[in-house]
Each structure stands twice: as structure tokens, then as C-alpha cells.
Amino acid sequence: MFSYLVRRLLYAVPILLGVICISFLLDNVMMSPDAKASRVLGPKATGQNRREWIHNRGLDQPKPMQFVHYVGKLATLQFGTSWVTGRDLGEVFLKGVGPSLCITIPGFFAAFFASVGLALFQVFVRNSPLDRTLTFLSVALMSVPTMVYVIFTQAFLALGLSYFPAFGFNDDGFGMARFIMLPVIIFMLINLGHDARLYRAIFLEEMGQDYIRTAQAKGVANARVLGVHVFKNGLIAIITLVVAELPRLVLGSLLIESLFGIPGLGNVLVQAIQTGDQPVIMASVFLGSGLYLFAFILTDIFYALADPRIRLS
Amino acid sequence: MMDHWFIQDALVLAGFALIFFLLRAGSRNERWQRAGARLRRDRTGLLALGIVLLYLAIGACEMLKLPGGTRSILDLFTAGVSPEKSYSAPLAETLLGSTRHEHLLGRHLLGTDVLGKDVFVQMLKACRTALIIGGMTSAIYVPLGALLGVLAGYFRRWVDDAIQYVYSTLASIPEILLLVAILMVLGKGLGSMSIALGVTGWVGLCRLIRGETMRQTERPYITAARALGQSHGKIVVRHLLPNVMHLVLISAVLGFSNIVLAEAILSYLGVGAPVGTASWGVMIDAGRTELGRDPLVWWNISAATAALFGFVLALNLLGDSLRRAFDPKRA
Numbered sequence: 001m002f003s004y005l006v007r008r009l010l011y012a013v014p015i016l017l018g019v020i021c022i023s024f025l026l027d028n029v030m031m032s033p034d035a036k037a038s039r040v041l042g043p044k045a046t047g048q049n050r051r052e053w054i055h056n057r058g059l060d061q062p063k064p065m066q067f068v069h070y071v072g073k074l075a076t077l078q079f080g081t082s083w084v085t086g087r088d089l090g091e092v093f094l095k096g097v098g099p100s101l102c103i104t105i106p107g108f109f110a111a112f113f114a115s116v117g118l119a120l121f122q123v124f125v126r127n128s129p130l131d132r133t134l135t136f137l138s139v140a141l142m143s144v145p146t147m148v149y150v151i152f153t154q155a156f157l158a159l160g161l162s163y164f165p166a167f168g169f170n171d172d173g174f175g176m177a178r179f180i181m182l183p184v185i186i187f188m189l190i191n192l193g194h195d196a197r198l199y200r201a202i203f204l205e206e207m208g209q210d211y212i213r214t215a216q217a218k219g220v221a222n223a224r225v226l227g228v229h230v231f232k233n234g235l236i237a238i239i240t241l242v243v244a245e246l247p248r249l250v251l252g253s254l255l256i257e258s259l260f261g262i263p264g265l266g267n268v269l270v271q272a273i274q275t276g277d278q279p280v281i282m283a284s285v286f287l288g289s290g291l292y293l294f295a296f297i298l299t300d301i302f303y304a305l306a307d308p309r310i311r312l313s
Numbered sequence: 314m315m316d317h318w319f320i321q322d323a324l325v326l327a328g329f330a331l332i333f334f335l336l337r338a339g340s341r342n343e344r345w346q347r348a349g350a351r352l353r354r355d356r357t358g359l360l361a362l363g364i365v366l367l368y369l370a371i372g373a374c375e376m377l378k379l380p381g382g383t384r385s386i387l388d389l390f391t392a393g394v395s396p397e398k399s400y401s402a403p404l405a406e407t408l409l410g411s412t413r414h415e416h417l418l419g420r421h422l423l424g425t426d427v428l429g430k431d432v433f434v435q436m437l438k439a440c441r442t443a444l445i446i447g448g449m450t451s452a453i454y455v456p457l458g459a460l461l462g463v464l465a466g467y468f469r470r471w472v473d474d475a476i477q478y479v480y481s482t483l484a485s486i487p488e489i490l491l492l493v494a495i496l497m498v499l500g501k502g503l504g505s506m507s508i509a510l511g512v513t514g515w516v517g518l519c520r521l522i523r524g525e526t527m528r529q530t531e532r533p534y535i536t537a538a539r540a541l542g543q544s545h546g547k548i549v550v551r552h553l554l555p556n557v558m559h560l561v562l563i564s565a566v567l568g569f570s571n572i573v574l575a576e577a578i579l580s581y582l583g584v585g586a587p588v589g590t591a592s593w594g595v596m597i598d599a600g601r602t603e604l605g606r607d608p609l610v611w612w613n614i615s616a617a618t619a620a621l622f623g624f625v626l627a628l629n630l631l632g633d634s635l636r637r638a639f640d641p642k643r644a
Contacts, residue, residue, distance in 0.1 A: 281493060
């Protein structure tokens with residue numbers, strides 16, 4: 001197990017290096033040092049000021065030197081400061097994680113249970129008109145862009161009928177529940193269609209296996225075949241899929257957070273995108289891919305643990 | 314450059330020629346013939362296909378420009394619709410919120426937007442944006458993903474390692490961030506949006522085709538072709554590509570729906586379609602403020618949502634039907 005872990009971690013190093021290369025390349029192509037200086041210092045800065053700014057950041061050094069410097073800073077988790085607010089990015093990110101998780105974790109569990117339940121039910125009534133209708137509804141849920149859900153519920157449920165607050169966030173226990181309710185429901189809805197369809201396919205695949213036929217031949221009740229045999233074995237495949245999705249929870253949902261005014265990472269990113277705040281985007285590219293790689297490794301380990309046929313060596 | 318009428322006309326014709334060529338090549342393949350027969354019995358699939366073709370036809374009408382380049386074929390049909398000054402409700406006779414009885418120049422089925430443009434016409438014109446982005450993105454990522462997938466699956470060893478390395482690296486960057494970063498380099502526009510979506514989009518297809526190619530190379534017909542001394546190029550082009558092409562078609566149809574949705578999201582984020590383009594994403598974005606104002610303007614966002622929803626739903630259903638037609642046992 002230990003050597004497998006080490007190998008898996010070593011395999012991630014070249015990929016992370018590739019990500020750094022891509023982001024360094026994009027960073028350099030995007031703007032010349034001079035354009036960056038005038039973007040940060042404003043139009044009134046003199047040429048002397050700009051040259052000093054460039055020199056202080058080492059942007060006048062040869063590119064390979066800059067690259068080494070860049071890697072060094074990322075490796076020690078120094079992400080620099082935002083161009084717009086001037087705040088340290090490490091701090092900004094740390095502050096944003098909490099509110100993001102407040103939305104994504106309840107939303108994630110709601111979506112998970114709803115879609116597994118729906119998928120199992122559809123397998124139970126498989127190939128009936130009800131099953132086909134539910135599949136159609138799942139596809140319909142997938143076919144609506146996220147912001148449409150948000151804009152319509154905000155306009156009618158929040159502003160029109162005042163069931164929910166339309167905008168904002170606070171983090172004092174029960175007071176928060178009012179604010180996160182609608183975003184969590186929407187987070188669940190946008191994942192439900194896709195997940196339920198996928199899980200239904202996974203469960204149906206299990207239904208075709210030999211051990212199911214054996215169980216049915218033994219006279220095990222249909223509900224028990226589904227609830228115990230199919231559910232347990234299908235869950236292995238599902239959980240490995242779910243683990244790979246975990247980084248998305250940390251990054252938050254860009255659209256939901258920005259439209260509901262939740263001060264999470266997603267909101268930070270949307271603001272950075274709309275103001276062209278390049279350091280924020282580049283730092284989150286690096287952090288995001290770090291998280292994804294971590295999740296991939298976790299998936300592999302989980303898969304190996306859950307299925308003894310997969311050898312670790 | 315993309316807006317020159319000649320280039321647009323050429324692009325449309327090339328796109329339809331490509332589809333025609335693929336279908337003709339497919340009609341000689343036994344697997345495709347069987348799938349075609351199954352699809353003909355699938356009513357949902359046929360309906361979805363009809364709707365998709367309708368959207369494509371409307372988009373093509375807006376893309377095909379008459380010589381001179383100021384008017385499209387669609388403009389010929391909508392020439393009778395007169396522009397108003399500002400918002401007006403569907404089928405209303407006066408401007409929205411105007412107290413004076415100032416009559417509109419004509420009736421508008423779905424009302425008019427803030428600039429007084431007819432919403433129904435804008436909704437139809439937005440098909441062009443969806444068609445351009447979907448078409449150009451597919452033209453980039455489908456050949457790239459399919460070819461690299463087949464090469465990785467067939468040659469294995471270092472070719473596979475190299476291709477896997479490239480796509481693992483790209484896949485480990487959160488998609489939306491990579492899209493935005495590329496768009497910040499290339500600038501706003503339909504062309505750069507297609508490039509960005511193409512660069513991020515080929516990974517899934519490549520992975521799928523690589524796996525299927527690996528399965529196919531274990532089959533006796535590939536061993537036989539090798540034993541007969543056929544060249545690698547011939548095996549890839551004559552044997553492997555036709556046998557994975559149905560998966561490419563299914564992915565391309567489902568991918569098209571993702572591209573249309575992605576266009577809407579990128580437009581909302583402000584890195585999508587340039588100002589002045591008729592696009593469902595831009596219309597939905599405008600709806601955010603329109604639903605908050607008094608009196609409420611609901612027709613603009615509703616029209617855009619309905620049009621977008623219809624297209625994406627039809628594409629998704631068509632993709633599912635194709636999957637069922639090609640592989641009835643698994644679906």
C-alpha cells in the first residue's frame with residue numbers, strides 16, 4: 001500500500017509541473033510586464049514607476065529565471081496579491097473556503113441521496129412509462145443553464161413571494177440557514193439530472209450480472225435484490241465517481257455564489273474574471289489542479305481498497 | 314474576419330458537406346445501417362432529430378449572407394418587422410410603461426427588448442451564435458480527440474504515455490478556469506470562444522476513443538489485418554476509425570449541447586459573445602435586471618430560455634437515441 005501511494009504521488013509531480021508550465025505560459029502571453037505595471041499602477045504612473053515595479057517583481061529577468069522563481073513561489077504557497085483589492089491571495093482563498101463549503105456540502109449530500117434514491121427507484125420500475133418519464137425529466141433538468149434556475153427562483157420565490165432572502169449571507173448558525181436554503185436546493189437540482197441518469201446506468205449494469213440472477217433464482221425478493229445486492233455493488237462505482245468530484249465542492253459554484261452574493265471562492269473567482277484580476281485566476285488554476293490531482297489519487301486508493309481484485313503493486 | 318459574409322457562407326456549406334459526406338460513408342457500413350433502421354422506429358429520436366435540424370436550418374439561414382454581407386437570408390423573412398423605441402410587452406399596442414397612447418409600429422409576438430428589437434427575431438438570430446460556436450468547436454475538438462484517441466489506443470507505449478500525459482494535465486485544471494484563462498489571452502469573440510472550448514473539450518472524447526480502440530485492437534480482424542501485412546496507417550484509417558466512428562458521432566451530438574450551455578455561462582461571466590451579438594446567453598444575462606425592475610420584463614429571458622432549452626433538450630434526447638440505436642443491449 002505504501003509503495004503504491006508513493007508511486008501515485010510521484011506520478012502527480014510531472015502533471016503538476018505541466019500545469020505550472022501552462023499557467024506560466026498563459027501568464028506571459030496574456031500581458032507584457034509593462035502592460036501589467038500600468039494595469040496595477042494606473043494610467044498616471046510614470047515610466048520610472050513602472051520600471052521600478054517591474055524590477056521589484058523580477059519581471060525584467062530572463063524567462064527561465066522567472067520560471068524558476070515562479071515555481072519556487074508556488075511551491076511555498078505564496079500566491080502574491082490581488083490587482084484589484086491588493087489583499088494577499090492566500091488569505092482571500094482561506095476566507096472564501098468556509099462560505100463555499102456551507103453551500104456545497106449540504107447541496108452535495110442532498111444531490112447524492114436524491115439521485116441515488118431516484119436511480120434505485122427507476123431501476124425498480126425499469127422500462128415502464130414511469131421510468132421513461134423520469135429519465136426524460138432528468139434530461140430536461142440537465143438542459144437548463146444554472147443561471148436560469150437562479151434568476152427565476154430569485155425573481156419569483158424570493159422577491160415575488162418573499163419565501164427566501166434573495167441575496168446575501170451571514171455566518172451565525174441558524175441565521176445562515178435562511179440564506180443557504182435556496183442556493184442549496186438549486187445546487188441539488190443542477191446535479192440531480194446528470195447524476196440520477198449516470199447512477200441508473202450503473203445500477204442497471206449491475207442488474208445484468210450473474211450474481212443477481214443467482215439471487216433471483218434463490219427466490220430473494222425483488223426489493224431486497226435491489227436494496228442489498230445492487231445497491232452495495234453499484235455504490236463502489238458511484239463513490240469512486242463522487243470522490244473525483246470533491247474538488248468542485250471546495251472551489252464552490254461560481255454562478256450560484258455570485259448570483260446569491262455568497263462570499264465564497266466561487267464569488268471571488270467571478271469577480272476576478274469580470275475585473276480581469278489575473279493573479280487570482282492564475283493562483284486558482286494552480287490550486288484547483290492541485291486539488292483535482294489529490295482527488296484523483298484518492299479515487300485510485302479508494303478503488304483499490306473497495307475492490308480487492310485491483311492489485312496495488 | 315469571422316463576420317465576412319463569404320467566409321460565413323463557406324463555413325456553412327463546408328459544415329453541411331461534411332455531415333453529408335459522413336452520413337454517406339456511414340450508410341455503407343453495416344453497423345450504421347442497422348442503427349439507422351432502429352432510429353427510424355424511434356419516435357422520440359426522430360422528433361429530436363427534426364427539432365435539431367430545424368434549429369440548424371434557422372441558424373444557417375442567419376449565417377448565409379447575401380452578397381454584400383449586410384443582409385442574411387433570415388433578414389428577408391423578417392424584413393416586415395419594424396423596430397420600436399424600447400420595451401413593449403408581447404402583442405401590446407403601446408410601449409411598456411408609456412402613459413401617452415403612442416402606438417407601436419407593429420405587433421410583436423414576443424414583445425421587444427430594451428433597444429426596441431423584436432424578441433422573437435432576436436431569438437431566431439441567436440441560433441446563428443449557437444451554430445457558429447457549436448460548429449467551430451466541434452471542428453476543432455472532434456478530429457483532434459478522435460485521432461489522438463485512436464493513435465494512443467493503437468500504438469500504446471510511448472505514444473499512449475505522451476497523449477495521456479497531455480490530457481491528464483489539461484483535465485487536472487478546473488475546466489471553467491482554463492476556459493477563462495485562455496479567453497483572457499485570446500480576447501472576447503466567437504472564434505476565441507470556440508478555440509478555448511475546443512482545447513478543453515477533446516479530453517473526454519480522446520479518453521473514450523482510446524479505450525474503445527484498445528478493445529478493438531484485441532479483436533481478430535485487427536490481428537488478421539496485421540498478419541496480412543497492412544501498414545499502420547491503413548489499419549488506423551480503414552479499420553479502426555470506421556469502427557469507433559459511431560462513438561464519435563454520439564459524443565459530438567452530446568458535446569454540442571454542452572457547448573451551447575457553456576456559451577450561455579461564459580456570456581454571463583462576461584467573457585463570452587461580444588456586445589451586440591444575438592445570443593441566448595446575453596439575453597438571459599439581461600433578464601437578470603429585467604426581472605427585478607418594475608414593471609416586470611419577463612418575455613426576453615423567457616424566450617431565450619425556451620429557445621436554449623428546446624435546442625439542448627433535443628440534442629440530449631437525440632444523443633440518447635443514437636446511443637440506443639447503435640448499442641441496444643447496453644442502453
